[in-house]
Amino acid sequence: xxxxxxxxxLHVHQPWRVxxxxxxxxxxxxxxxxxxxxxxxxxxxxxxxxxEKSYRPMNALLKKILDSQPDFKISLSISGVFLEQAEAxxxxxxxSFKVLVATGRVEIVAETYYHSLAFxxxxxxxxxxxxxxxxxxxxxxxxxxxAFRNTELAYNDRLAKWADEKGxxxxxxxxxxxxxxxxxxxxxxxxxGTQQIKxxxxxxxxxxxxxxxxxxxxxxxxxxxxxxYTTWANDALGDGDVLNLFMDYETFGENVWDDTGIFNxxxxxxxxxxxxxxxxxxxxxxxxxxxDASDSVSMPDTVTWADAERDLSAWLGNSMQQEAMRHxxxxxxxxxxxxxxxxxxxxxxxxxxxxxxxxxxxYSSDGDVHAYFSPYESPYDAFLxxxxxxxxxxxxxxxxxxxxxx
Amino acid sequence: MLGWExxxxxxxxxxxACYHMSKAxxxxxxxxxxxxxxxxxHPGTEYMTIHSxxxxxxxxxxxxxxxxxxxxxxxxxxxxxxxxxxxxMRGVQKRYIQYVERLLKVIPTPDAIHAHxxxxxxxxxxxxxxxxxxxxxxxxxxxxxxxxxxxSGNPIVHEIEYQGLMMADRILAVSNITKSIIVHKYGIxxxxxxxxxxxxxxxxxxxxxxxxxxYRYLEALRNEGYTIVSAVTRxxxxxxxxxxxxxxxxxxxxxxxxxxxxxxxxxxxxxLIELSANLGIxxxxxxxxxxxxxxxxxxxxxxxxxVMSSVSxxxxxxxxxxxxxxxxxxxxxxxxxxxTLHSILRYDFWDTDRLANQLVGIATSPALQxxxxxxxxxxxxxxxxxxxxxxxxxxxxxxxxxxxx
Numbered sequence: 001x002x003x004x005x006x007x008x009x010l011h012v013h014q015p016w017r018v019x020x021x022x023x024x025x026x027x028x029x030x031x032x033x034x035x036x037x038x039x040x041x042x043x044x045x046x047x048x049x050x051x052e053k054s055y056r057p058m059n060a061l062l063k064k065i066l067d068s069q070p071d072f073k074i075s076l077s078i079s080g081v082f083l084e085q086a087e088a089x090x091x092x093x094x095x096s097f098k099v100l101v102a103t104g105r106v107e108i109v110a111e112t113y114y115h116s117l118a119f120x121x122x123x124x125x126x127x128x129x130x131x132x133x134x135x136x137x138x139x140x141x142x143x144x145x146x147a148f149r150n151t152e153l154a155y156n157d158r159l160a161k162w163a164d165e166k167g168x169x170x171x172x173x174x175x176x177x178x179x180x181x182x183x184x185x186x187x188x189x190x191x192x193g194t195q196q197i198k199x200x201x202x203x204x205x206x207x208x209x210x211x212x213x214x215x216x217x218x219x220x221x222x223x224x225x226x227x228x229y230t231t232w233a234n235d236a237l238g239d240g241d242v243l244n245l246f247m248d249y250e251t252f253g254e255n256v257w258d259d260t261g262i263f264n265x266x267x268x269x270x271x272x273x274x275x276x277x278x279x280x281x282x283x284x285x286x287x288x289x290x291x292d293a294s295d296s297v298s299m300p301d302t303v304t305w306a307d308a309e310r311d312l313s314a315w316l317g318n319s320m321q322q323e324a325m326r327h328x329x330x331x332x333x334x335x336x337x338x339x340x341x342x343x344x345x346x347x348x349x350x351x352x353x354x355x356x357x358x359x360x361x362x363y364s365s366d367g368d369v370h371a372y373f374s375p376y377e378s379p380y381d382a383f384l385x386x387x388x389x390x391x392x393x394x395x396x397x398x399x400x401x402x403x404x405x406x
Numbered sequence: 407m408l409g410w411e412x413x414x415x416x417x418x419x420x421x422x423a424c425y426h427m428s429k430a431x432x433x434x435x436x437x438x439x440x441x442x443x444x445x446x447x448h449p450g451t452e453y454m455t456i457h458s459x460x461x462x463x464x465x466x467x468x469x470x471x472x473x474x475x476x477x478x479x480x481x482x483x484x485x486x487x488x489x490x491x492x493x494x495m496r497g498v499q500k501r502y503i504q505y506v507e508r509l510l511k512v513i514p515t516p517d518a519i520h521a522h523x524x525x526x527x528x529x530x531x532x533x534x535x536x537x538x539x540x541x542x543x544x545x546x547x548x549x550x551x552x553x554x555x556x557x558s559g560n561p562i563v564h565e566i567e568y569q570g571l572m573m574a575d576r577i578l579a580v581s582n583i584t585k586s587i588i589v590h591k592y593g594i595x596x597x598x599x600x601x602x603x604x605x606x607x608x609x610x611x612x613x614x615x616x617x618x619x620x621y622r623y624l625e626a627l628r629n630e631g632y633t634i635v636s637a638v639t640r641x642x643x644x645x646x647x648x649x650x651x652x653x654x655x656x657x658x659x660x661x662x663x664x665x666x667x668x669x670x671x672x673x674x675x676x677x678l679i680e681l682s683a684n685l686g687i688x689x690x691x692x693x694x695x696x697x698x699x700x701x702x703x704x705x706x707x708x709x710x711x712x713v714m715s716s717v718s719x720x721x722x723x724x725x726x727x728x729x730x731x732x733x734x735x736x737x738x739x740x741x742x743x744x745x746t747l748h749s750i751l752r753y754d755f756w757d758t759d760r761l762a763n764q765l766v767g768i769a770t771s772p773a774l775q776x777x778x779x780x781x782x783x784x785x786x787x788x789x790x791x792x793x794x795x796x797x798x799x800x801x802x803x804x805x806x807x808x809x810x811x
Contacts, residue, residue: 022694022695023621023623023624023692023693023694024620024621024694024701026622026623027622027623027625027626028619028622318680318683319680319683319684319686319688320679320680320683320688322683323683323686323688323689324688327689361680378676380675380676380679380680383679383683383688384679384693387688387689390689391623391689392623395622395623395626398626
């Protein structure tokens with residue numbers, strides 16, 4: 001029988017933010033992703049900042065732990081748009097990821113190259129973006145992906161069936177109470193109506209203790225020590241099989257700053273966890289292979305890992321977001337027919353889910369999180385710049401040999 | 407002359423009107439002392455003497471007290487206002503009055519005091535009190551206009567306007583609409599109020615070749631047969647823009663080859679962005695932000711149709727500017743400028759069906775569009791600032807101390 005284990009999964013991503021791109025530039029210059037006069041949306045500046053605060057120190061720490069803890073394993077999903085920016089501005093960071101993967105104990109998880117919500121708009125584009133990501137991972141890391149995560153862990157039964165048919169061994173999503181009911185996220189499940197694939201669900205309580213609460217001085221448990229968290233983790237898993245800690249990679253150093261002790265905390269926690277002889281670590285695919293499904297789970301409605309609602313409302317909740325996505329995906333056929341690689345790439349960069357996220361007008365407690373992550377003055381500015389970019393793409397389609405119509 | 411802004415430091419039409427009016431009045435031989443609440447360079451104003459009541463920069467003025475922002479006025483009694491508090495409109499107004507008091511001691515007693523809008527009415531009354539010179543109050547907008555459809559406005563500002571209108575020896579209103587408000591809402595005798603329409607100074611607009619480059623995407627739409635509709639305006643409730651969006655949306659449902667350019671900025675912007683998304687027309691609505699110079703000029707140039715959708719517009723100079731740039735005009739019946747033009751289409755600001763019909767009509771009939779454009783050109787240029795100046799001089803002369811009205 002397999003040991004109970006920790007499934008650590010970190011998501012690595014940076015979008016190509018649209019700069020302050022105006023009506024006056026639409027149809028004239030096409031450099032939406034370049035640094036504009038508004039430094040907030042400067043991709044290179046932001047990328048380099050996060051490299052310093054998060055990617056370099058965290059990759060160094062992961063390497064150190066892999067070297068010192070023979071059982072340690074971790075899974076990463078790295079978006080294609082992150083990889084593009086790393087290639088351009090921080091090749092050493094890319095190399096450090098390669099070093100991690102080369103240990104054989106770091107699994108790369110499949111996803112859409114452009115970190116998009118294409119699954120909800122266009123099956124064909126969704127599949128192409130998954131293919132593009134698979135190719136990119138193969139090229140850079142020399143590995144084949146066997147587990148799948150959709151953008152924002154957005155998941156439903158239809159997605160599970162698709163991933164099953166494509167031969168993925170595992171898929172992950174949020175362990176949301178409304179879906180789980182009496183069930184625990186600490187087991188491996190079988191998505192309803194699938195043959196082979198297994199479903200792993202995020203233990204959001206334990207994950208969010210690190211990702212959202214660790215650095216919060218107003219939290220009743222602050223400051224949280226690694227010892228105490230290890231006790232919680234051991235208790236939380238209990239007789240279960242897997243403790244699924246899923247979070248953004250940038251939790252470490254960017255969302256939660258170094259001065260909170262987050263790096264030390266992580267290192268100590270991993271060491272403490274490993275001390276318990278009943279414990280081990282699994283990658284996502286390994287966990288799916290190590291345990292039988294304890295039950296089947298049906299999720300007809302889409303669940304995500306965001307906000308109190310755990311739905312897509314942070315991305316597609318208001319009419320601006322819906323309009324922006326509608327106009328973008330309406331261009332799909334014309335853009336692809338153009339065979340203009342720059343145009344296609346720019347259009348695909350606009351499919352990244354961060355764009356509609358910046359347009360969110362949810363001003364509840366969740367809205368604060370949105371504001372923190374937005375480089376724009378307001379969701380309305382985000383919308384205007386984005387729509388100008390979409391129109392410019394349409395303008396370029398017009399100019400291309402396979403001419404469309406405005 | 408007591409004013410609140412002049413180009414290039416204006417946030418709207420008041421400054422433009424004051425500039426051209428004072429220039430034309432000076433050309434009629436008058437000597438003008440023009441008082442402003444801020445300090446700045448004003449090129450092209452050598453025809454008069456500009457006095458700055460404070461050392462505030464005009465940027466401060468835009469930030470803290472846009473010339474039109476009356477809703478934050480909280481204190482009527484100037485005795486209770488701290489004259490050193492230049493963060494509030496009332497503080498600046500008190501300082502402005504004190505400045506006028508001092509100025510009147512060093513310049514010759516004026517033949518007339520010409521005060522523009524509520525902003526300077528109290529200073530005008532004080533000047534009249536000190537000099538016994540006649541007070542002419544020039545009404546470009548009342549608080550009822552500024553309030554739009556959202557109630558009747560700030561009661562303190564109403565009170566100041568009421569006092570100013572009562573104390574004035576003569577009132578100039580920029581349209582019959584405005585005169586009617588003064589008579590009916592403030593109870594002023596109609597024979598005390600004279601209508602003086604604004605004008606357009608075509609020569610000051612310069613001669614520019616339109617190069618079709620500023621709004622390249624909109625030009626591309628035009629080439630595709632789209633009709634470009636525009637409004638050059640502050641984005642505020644007074645301007646009836648939610649109704650414009652609704653009318654435009656209805657028009658688009660009949661004829662989708664239309665785009666709407668909203669050139670300007672204002673506190674209603676976000677609401678309008680959201681509304682256009684709710685109506686499903688956000689792809690056809692273009693927000694430029696505040697425009698000047700070429701971007702401003704070309705907002706007219708790129709347009710086929712100009713809409714003035716105001717709920718309450720005392721005059722509406724932009725309609726004349728638009729006519730000058732060869733556009734067909736659709737104006738609300740609540741816009742004063744509509745009184746001066748015939749070759750236009752009119753609608754009530756709330757009648758979005760009618761607006762939609764007119765938009766579709768112009769978009770689908772090249773003949774209608776062309777005749778509106780051509781015919782209005784014969785009309786707008788008849789309104790000249792020298793006529794305005796002569797009317798003002800006439801009023802000054804009649805009001806002179808000792809003269810009989």
